[in-house]
Amino acid sequence: MANSPVTTSEDSSGLMAKAIKEGLFAGLLALGMFLLYVGIETYQNIDNKLVWRTRWGLLAIFVIASAVGRFLVVGFIRPHIDQRKLANAKAGIPEVSDHKSFFQTHFLKIALVALVLYPPMAVMLNGVQGSLKFVDNFGIQILIYVMLAWGLNVVVGLAGLLDLGYVAFYAVGAYSYALLSDQFGLSFWILLPLAGILAAFWGIILGFPVLRLRGDYLAIVTLAFGEIIRLVLMNWTEVTGGTAGISGIAKASVFGIYSFDVGASNNFAKAFGLPMSSAYYKIFLFYVILGLCMLTAYVTMKLRRMPIGRAWEALREDEIACRSLGIDTVKTKLTAFAIGAMFGGFAGSFFAARQGFVSPESFVFLESAVILAVVVLGGMGSLIGIAVAAIVMVGGTELLREMEFLKHVFGDDFTPELYRMLIFGLAMVVVMLFKPRGFVGSREPTAFLKERKAVSGSFTKEGHG
Amino acid sequence: MTSGTQTMNQDTILNVEHLSMRFGGLMAINDLSFQVKRGDITALIGPNGAGKTTVFNCITGFYKPTMGMITMSQRGGDKFLLERLSDFDITKQAKVARTFQNIRLFGGLTVLENLLVAQHNKLMKASGYTVMGLLGLGSYKREAEAAIETARQWLERADLIDRADDPAGDLSYGAQRRLEIARAMCTGPELLCLDEPAAGLNPKESLALNVLLNGIRDETGTSILLIEHDMSVVMEISDHVVVLEYGQKICDGTPDHVKNDPKVIAAYLGVEDDEVEEIIHEELDGSAQ
Amino acid sequence: MEYFIQQLLNGLTLGSIYGLVAIGYTMVYGIIGMINFAHGDIFMLGGFAALIVFLILTTFVAGVPVALALLVMLVVAMLVTSLWNWTIERVAYRPLRGSFRLAPLITAIGMSIVLQNFIQVTQGPRNKPIPPLVDDVFHFGDVTVSLKQILIVLVTSVLLFVFWYIVNKTPLGRAQRATEQDRKMAALLGVDVDRTISITFIMGAALAAVAGSMYLMYYGVASFADGFIPGVKAFTAAVLGGIGSLPGAVLGGLLIGLIESLWSAYFSIAYKDVATFAILAFVLIFKPTGILGRPEVEKV
Structure with a gap:
């Protein structure tokens, strides 16, 4: 596994020898790594006693796959990539082109139209009941992550503050809606902004002491706060219902005009003489979350062109320089924290209204990690990149739930869902290795004199606080 | 205002009195007093480690001085005690802007x-x-x-x-230096503090810098305080020079005065202390004759 | 009083385990400035390796001496997790070294997810209980000390001494410290930086494997999800003690262990993790460099 670049002068037999050597090494390594975990299966027998059996076949597959994979990478794939790079360099083609296609320039408009048309298309193709899966599992699920990631983007992508506890604000929003609608019977449309405000308020309370911290310390304190909020929700049983959570949360209504409660006299389906189905509620929710996403995007884009947004980005680039220019960095960080938290709160109250049930299970660290991963994989600061990352990562793993046909390939015990997070994790690693700056690495300037030129990712910094 | 006020006349924009800064056991600045006149280009020079950047960091609030008072008098008559303001307020309210030795651009x-x-x-x-x-x-x-x-x-x-x-x-290095100065000027300062603006510039860029600084002083009336190593820049553009060595002021005056001060020469050439005394005696003898 | 001493002992035992894991975090952070999020899962892998070795040993060799069984478990667990951590560093962290700061953090989180789910898929999601390995207990008045507690504290102390020796007295340790101070300069002076970093990961993994085996021995159960919470606590310990400092990591680990057991004993078990995290937050806010960390000077 030597690190030396493959030179063109190297003859192919030498290359092959090297590839074979490294392939064998990788196989041996895989044998060592997988022998215990793959080669041996532990399970409890009828007496509930832990016993084991061997899986040599599976182990062999793992080892051979590693060896062959490494052989192919060293012997064929890497030389090929190097050659192409060399050819590009010779031809003078820059590795990053800033040429924009029609699709890229009008991406937002095309995407918006596609999203608005998405539910009716799903209904047309699959029927009302059949659309449920597409609208809910794919549409709403992905859009919630888009919204959360866009919210976190304000904190991480723009202001450069590494927040590993973002899910806390999502939880604050969700529980605010669940508790306040339960206790005071307030409607979704009143509680939505309220949940956002409460989350922002928490953002400020948590942010105030920690924002003096720098870099990884900030990351770890935000992680701690995220966990504290979850643990409190889990243990404060009288108020939050503990691990059981809160169920029977009121549904959102169409601004109080139509309800989606089955028994209500102004039920949406009844009012329009449609057959009863939960699909209408989901379609309605789809448009609600779409609207919320658009709001997030609009506010973010607008703020970037305002002094506060520029100050965020300047903060990410150099905090000391910011202070030398008269910018109150603590206030600036707090606003970023509060606004990011507010979007998280909106998403949280939406989540509660959609599920009708909240419990601490939904707000574990893994969620924060997934949201952060979407922001970084998308390209910090880039709304489009983040949306693409959410579609690929969240939609991609959702897709695995649907892959029933894999059962025909791997046998009936094969549950693709089990591999969902495994593949998600692998995808995170692979995308980062190939695109360390995310799908969209460049940033759009917020003002220009003559022409708007994207700033290459190699100039932007990732923040230190 | 306190006792320092009487020494300050209308022409003084920045008055540094008895400034001391201690880092642990190290006295980086020791009882330093000097003034910056409004509309002047004042240079703060001295050998490496003399405490020039520390003075800057005290003036611009990045360090809190151990002792002393730094008074900023604005054109309108408002006075600010800089050691009491936080760094960003010094730029925001007192209207003192700065650049950095290692350029800090976004x-x-x-x-x-x-x-x-x-x-x-x-x-x-x-x-x-x-x-x-x-x-x-x-x-x-x-x-x-x-x-x-x-x-x-x-x-x-x-x-x-x-x-x-x-x-x-x-941008190229020289352009980055100019941009940092332009950026500091965009905050609308009355006093501009430049930390080694000519460091690493080639002669052409150095010349352009001089033009820029002279322009700033003449056209906007902004006073400039700069730290500089490059004596040609200092002598050419400054109206007033303060020389530091080991955290103390050893000379203060016009470029011509400073240039001929034996203590300054000794500090820069690194002459032994007794030799300095010799030079001083010789000078005294010379002037006595 | 007896109750207090009992809790103190329990805290010390737990703290030793956290301390061992914390060393891995602190060494990696010290040398490449990265929070190795997957380290908690390396700890979990170590526990599983020990579990599987234990099962195999007990089926083939009846009446194998406990000490020998433990030794084999530890050594195999150390070897296997070292291989994993070495490979992870090579594949997921090294290519991103010197690139965008958040990229290795994301791959580390990704690796953490991968390891957890890998074990869940290959070994199943259920808790894996094993019969107690050592169940001798000693009574001193009302205070009960179990042999496994003594073993844990003993093994930790020995390992710490070995470690302290390696880092402070050997050329390898010197290379590590040099790389930590200034990677470029160390490379210029002939230190094989890549190799040094690899060895750091291997050392961290070996300690985590020991901690994982002890954790298994102490609680008698292993689960694929066992990496996260002890991992976060060990990281807390590393930060509390002053990240980058080896004695700090151990001190932090012991403190976290004590806080946890005393809090559970006197206040509420439910909020013991809240206490740990709250203390972490307080320490970081008021003394961000931790107890034994070097102060970081803001250079203007």
Whole structure:
């Protein structure tokens, strides 16, 4: 596994020898790594006693796959990539082109139209009941992550503050809606902004002491706060219902005009003489979350062109320089924290209204990690990149739930869902290795004199606080 | 105001009195007093480790001095005790701007954006602290255009207008120095503090810098305090020179006066102390004759 | 009083385990400035390796001496997790070294997810209980000390001494410290930086494997999800003690262990993790460099 670049002068037999050597090494390594975990299966027998059996076949597959994979990478794939790079360099083609296609320039408009048309298309193709899966599992699920990631983007992508506890604000929003609608019977449309405000308020309370911290310390304190909020929700049983959570949360209504409660006299389906189905509620929710996403995007884009947004980005680039220019960095960080938290709160109250049930299970660290991963994989600061990352990562793993046909390939015990997070994790690693700056690495300037030129990712910094 | 006021006349913009800064056991600055006159270019020189940057950091609030008083007197008569203000307030309220020895630009923002960030406080107010601006109300739009106009003027002055839309990190070293000065000027300061502005510049860039600094002084009336190693720059453009060695002032006066001061020569040439005394005696003898 | 001493002992035992894991975090952070999020899962892998070795040993060799069984478990667990951590560093962290700061953090989180789910998929999601390995207990008045507690504290102390020796007295340790101070300069002076970093990961993994085996021995159960919470606590310990400092990591680990057991004993078990995290937050806010960390000077 030597690190030396493959030179063109190297003859192919030498290359092959090297590839074979490294392939064998990788196989041996895989044998060592997988022998215990793959080669041996532990399970409890009828007496509930832990016993084991061997899986040599599976182990062999793992080892051979590693060896062959490494052989192919060293012997064929890497030389090929190097050659192409060399050819590009010779031809003078820059590795990053800033040429924009029609699709890229009008991406937002095309995407918006596609999203608005998405539910009716799903209904047309699959029927009302059949659309449920597409609208809910794919549409709403992905859009919630888009919204959360866009919210976190304000904190991480723009202001450069590494927040590993973002899910806390999502939880604050969700529980605010669940508790306040339960206790005071307030409607979704009143509680939505309220949940956002409460989350922002928490953002400020948590942010105030920690924002003096720098870099990884900030990351770890935000992680701690995220966990504290979850643990409190889990243990404060009288108020939050503990691990059981809160169920029977009121549904959102169409601004109080139509309800989606089955028994209500102004039920949406009844009012329009449609057959009863939960699909209408989901379609309605789809448009609600779409609207919320658009709001997030609009506010973010607008703020970037305002002094506060520029100050965020300047903060990410150099905090000391910011202070030398008269910018109150603590206030600036707090606003970023509060606004990011507010979007998280909106998403949280939406989540509660959609599920009708909240419990601490939904707000574990893994969620924060997934949201952060979407922001970084998308390209910090880039709304489009983040949306693409959410579609690929969240939609991609959702897709695995649907892959029933894999059962025909791997046998009936094969549950693709089990591999969902495994593949998600692998995808995170692979995308980062190939695109360390995310799908969209460049940033759009917020003002220009003559022409708007994207700033290459190699100039932007990732923040230190 | 306190006792220092009587020594300060209308012409003094910055009055540093009995400034001391201690880092653990190290006395980086020891009882330093000097004044910066309004409309002057004042240079702070001294050998490596003399404490020049520390003085700067005290003036601009990045360090809290152990002792002493730093008074900033604005044109309108407002006075600020800088050692009591936090770093960003020194720029925001007292109107003292600075640059850094290792250039600190926002590399990922464009040149123009760098200058807009510098006008943050003005624009924040105009945007009604974001709220009005977000709703499209108030004077934000007009002010934002005015800010771009201000930036354009500074870009022209700093000869960077062609690079306005490029990332600041992409500029050459000399251009980055000029941009940092232009950015500091966009905060609308009355006193501009420059930490080694000519360091690493080639002769052509150095000349351009002189023109820029002279222009700033003559056209905007901004006073300049600069740290410099390059004696040619110091002698050419400064009206007043303060020399530091080991955290203490050893000389203070016009460039000509300083140039001929034996203590300064000794400090720069690194002569032994007894030799300095010799030189001083010789001078005294010479003047006595 | 007896109750207090009992809790103190329990805290010390737990703290030793956290301390061992914390060393891995602190060494990696010290040398490449990265929070190795997957380290908690390396700890979990170590526990599983020990579990599987234990099962195999008990089926093939009846009446194998406990000490020998433990030794084999530890050594195999150390070897296997070292291989994993070495490979992870090579594949997921090294290519991103010197690139965008958040990229290795994301791959580390990704690796953490991968390891957890890998074990869940290959070994199943259920808790894996094993019969107690050592169940001798000693009574001193009302205070009960179990042999496994003594073993844990003993093994930790020995390992710490070995470690302290390696880092402070050997050329390898010197290379590590040099790389930590200034990677470029170390490379210029002939230190094989890549190799040094690899060895750091291997050392961290070996300690985590020991901690994982002890954790298994102490609680008698292993689960694929066992990496996260002890991992976060060990990281807390590393930060509390002052990240980058080896004695700090151990001190932090012991403190976290004590806080946890005393809090559970006197206040509420439910909020013991809240206490740990709250203390972490307080320490970081008021003394961000931790107890034994070097102060970081803001250079203007």
